[in-house]
Amino acid sequence: MSPVASEALKSALARQVVICVGSGGVGKTTTSAALALQAAAMGKKVLVCTIDPARRLANSMGLASLTNAETRVPDEALASTGARISGQLFAMMLDLKRSWDEVIERYAPNPQARDTILANRFYRQLSTALAGSQEYVAMEKLHALHERGAYDLIVLDTPPTTNALDFLDAPNRVIDFLDADAMKWFTSGAFAGAGRVGLRVFQAGSAYAGRILARFTGAGTLEELSKFMGSLSGMYEGFKERAGQVRQLLASERTSFVVVTSPSPLPMEEALHFHRQLTLAKMRVTAVVANRVNVDFLRGAPLHREALAAAAKEIRAPGVQGLGPLGERLADTLADEQVLASLDAKQLERLAAQVAPTPVLAVPRFDHDVHDLNGLWQIDRTLFGS
Amino acid sequence: MSRLLDKRLLFVTGKGGVGKSTITAALALKAARDGKRTLVCEVRSHERISALLGQPPVGPEIKRLEPNLDAVDIETSAAFREYALMKLKFQAVYKVVFENRLMKYALRAIPSIAEIVTLGKIVYHLGEKQNGRNRWDLILVDAPATGHALTLLRTPQTILDSVPAGAMADEMQHILDVFRDPKESGVVLVTLPEEMPVNETIELDRELARTVPLERSAVVLNGDLPFRFAPLELEAMQARRNDPALRPGIEAAEAYQRRSDLAAKYVEKLRAEVKQPLARVPFRFVRTFDRAVVESISYDLAVVA
Numbered sequence: 001m002s003p004v005a006s007e008a009l010k011s012a013l014a015r016q017v018v019i020c021v022g023s024g025g026v027g028k029t030t031t032s033a034a035l036a037l038q039a040a041a042m043g044k045k046v047l048v049c050t051i052d053p054a055r056r057l058a059n060s061m062g063l064a065s066l067t068n069a070e071t072r073v074p075d076e077a078l079a080s081t082g083a084r085i086s087g088q089l090f091a092m093m094l095d096l097k098r099s100w101d102e103v104i105e106r107y108a109p110n111p112q113a114r115d116t117i118l119a120n121r122f123y124r125q126l127s128t129a130l131a132g133s134q135e136y137v138a139m140e141k142l143h144a145l146h147e148r149g150a151y152d153l154i155v156l157d158t159p160p161t162t163n164a165l166d167f168l169d170a171p172n173r174v175i176d177f178l179d180a181d182a183m184k185w186f187t188s189g190a191f192a193g194a195g196r197v198g199l200r201v202f203q204a205g206s207a208y209a210g211r212i213l214a215r216f217t218g219a220g221t222l223e224e225l226s227k228f229m230g231s232l233s234g235m236y237e238g239f240k241e242r243a244g245q246v247r248q249l250l251a252s253e254r255t256s257f258v259v260v261t262s263p264s265p266l267p268m269e270e271a272l273h274f275h276r277q278l279t280l281a282k283m284r285v286t287a288v289v290a291n292r293v294n295v296d297f298l299r300g301a302p303l304h305r306e307a308l309a310a311a312a313k314e315i316r317a318p319g320v321q322g323l324g325p326l327g328e329r330l331a332d333t334l335a336d337e338q339v340l341a342s343l344d345a346k347q348l349e350r351l352a353a354q355v356a357p358t359p360v361l362a363v364p365r366f367d368h369d370v371h372d373l374n375g376l377w378q379i380d381r382t383l384f385g386s
Numbered sequence: 387m388s389r390l391l392d393k394r395l396l397f398v399t400g401k402g403g404v405g406k407s408t409i410t411a412a413l414a415l416k417a418a419r420d421g422k423r424t425l426v427c428e429v430r431s432h433e434r435i436s437a438l439l440g441q442p443p444v445g446p447e448i449k450r451l452e453p454n455l456d457a458v459d460i461e462t463s464a465a466f467r468e469y470a471l472m473k474l475k476f477q478a479v480y481k482v483v484f485e486n487r488l489m490k491y492a493l494r495a496i497p498s499i500a501e502i503v504t505l506g507k508i509v510y511h512l513g514e515k516q517n518g519r520n521r522w523d524l525i526l527v528d529a530p531a532t533g534h535a536l537t538l539l540r541t542p543q544t545i546l547d548s549v550p551a552g553a554m555a556d557e558m559q560h561i562l563d564v565f566r567d568p569k570e571s572g573v574v575l576v577t578l579p580e581e582m583p584v585n586e587t588i589e590l591d592r593e594l595a596r597t598v599p600l601e602r603s604a605v606v607l608n609g610d611l612p613f614r615f616a617p618l619e620l621e622a623m624q625a626r627r628n629d630p631a632l633r634p635g636i637e638a639a640e641a642y643q644r645r646s647d648l649a650a651k652y653v654e655k656l657r658a659e660v661k662q663p664l665a666r667v668p669f670r671f672v673r674t675f676d677r678a679v680v681e682s683i684s685y686d687l688a689v690v691a
Contacts, residue, residue: 023402023403024401024402024403024531025401025402025403025404025582052582054581054582054585055585056581121548266403267403295641297634297635297637297638297641298634299634301634304631307631308631308632308635310631311626311629311631311632312632312635314626315619315622315623315626315632316622317616317618317619317621317622318618319618320616320618320619323614323615323616323619326619329614329615329639330632330635330636330638330639331635333614333615333635333638333639333642334634334635334638335671336638336642336671337638337641337642337671339671339672339673340671343673367640367641367644367645367648368644368648369581369648371581
């Protein structure tokens with residue numbers, strides 16, 4: 001790894017918030033945890049807030065029951081890496097439903113509104129199914145954690161979005177969802193069909209729309225939605241205010257983004273898109289981390305099948321049958337790995353050129369599961385050197 | 387159990403990034419080759435199937451890709467308009483309704499609407515007739531990833547529980563009837579031989595069994611790494627590590643076999659937990675995933691299809 005790139009990534013850990021973004025399945029959670037572990041090794045009190053950790057990784061960080069609570073990773077566990085880690089590492093898993101409940105409990109204008117919201121059927125959709133909802137509540141959580149100021153650094157893993165923009169856009173989408181005009185419409189009884197005298201076209205459209213919607217969902221559903229929107233209306237300003245504050249935090253010096261990707265074409269496209277969007281939005285992208293980069297076992301040299309086959313003849317493995325000549329399998333395997341390695345190298349070159357001057361850090365593919373602190377520490381050694 | 391491609395409606399789902407579109411495309415090629423008039427529906431997709439088959443994006447209108455194979459991209463607002471016009475017959479006011487920004491808002495605010503129109507469109511195509519017989523023998527749905535797929539497939543029951551008797555309830559009941567008949571429909575679960583995808587598949591299988599009356603018809607393990615080197619061979623190679631002619635080959639062999647062993651462990655776990663027929667699709671070491679590769683994968687699926 002180039003020392004410049006490592007230094008850049010280290011500088012991200014000197015801020016208050018690091019947000020790891022990227023498409024699903026590229027090792028975002030693992031990277032987030034590895035960055036947090038490195039920060040702890042730098043003496044910081046750090047919290048990693050993950051979305052969906054593999055159970056074994058979670059277990060190794062002390063998140064036995066995968067809860068929404070911040071849990072301190074025990075010193076013995078940190079010591080298992082063999083490194084001297086002077087800081088403190090905390091980990092939590094963001095529970096979507098629980099975090100939404102917290103937001104409602106904390107900010108509902110009164111107990112009655114709180115109970116109405118929590119019991120409403122649409123609340124479940126808002127808290128689990130609405131596009132951007134997961135991203136939004138992650139931001140609410142970040143806001144609450146950052147405001148409390150208990151940590152030097154918060155590393156936030158982000159939900160595996162299908163759309164690269166969902167994350168940045170989430171506050172707007174949820175604010176949009178809670179849009180005051182729409183709320184007025186939903187709470188004004190437009191679906192009841194009891195239009196006032198002298199309806200203007202707009203209202204007529206709404207009434208029609210309401211009736212047509214009712215044919216899809218039943219009138220009861222719309223009444224319930226209407227009630228729900230009504231009880232949320234008192235919280236609208238607060239939602240908007242905090243979304244604004246989080247946006248400010250994200251765009252400030254205190255925050256840095258790390259784009260995580262793998263060298264496969266689709267995640268790469270997503271990573272480039274993310275990088276572009278973040279840069280356009282004036283956010284700081286400190287580095288791009290590319291995981292699972294295939295290794296070039298030939299180290300740039302050409303593959304000589306005959307020489308390999310000849311040398312392999314000397315290897316005797318008595319009793320092994322039916323697999324075909326070893327030399328051929330070695331050559332085939334080397335050729336296969338070579339295809340992946342050269343593809344990855346090309347992809348990384350393209351990535352580096354397009355995100356410049358943001359540095360790209362490549363983490364080689366591990367041939368075992370990274371599921372404990374030891375594995376995370378191994379990643380840190382690759383990213384930051386010893 | 388009836389043969390997979392003899393059914394009329396198949397949903398293909400799994401964790402994000404496991405190759406759902408590739409497997410859907412491969413199943414579609416196999417069905418078309420078997421002489422079935424096949425329609426592929428992409429749902430909230432990036433139009434991957436057409437690209438995999440070397441075709442430009444298909445869009446919201448049904449488009450012929452090759453003989454016996456058509457595709458359509460189901461996009462919510464277009465599908466809603468089409469569905470509403472067709473089912474609810476309110477042409478006279480549709481402009482007022484659809485150009486109403488609040489309507490667009492409602493489409494987002496009530497998430498089940500997107501699911502209703504998606505399923506509604508799929509089931510509509512299922513019933514489509516041409517020259518007195520079904521227009522499509524088989525509809526393959528490149529469904530969304532796990533969580534959204536569950537939401538989609540649970541929608542008929544959810545809606546049925548909340549709407550009064552009427553056109554919508556009948557529609558949902560009809561979809562459930564299709565779901566309940568294993569000769570008519572099923573789900574294919576796609577996964578990779580890795581920890582997270584395998585765990586998610588096991589959970590998805592259980593959730594489907596608990597909440598959706600569709601048959602879980604098959605599991606496809608994508609990116610399998612078949613065994614290549616025996617432990618005795620790897621041991622014998624150790625002594626030759628310093629031979630420069632052999633070293634890269636030995637390193638590649640060790641790396642490959644470690645991953646292959648890991649894959650085997652996950653296959654074992656999957657087999658222990660999920661009882662559906664399993665097709666193993668070997669990982670392709672290729673530069674581009676083009677039609678030829680998809681076609682070769684379609685032969686790997688023969689054990690379940």
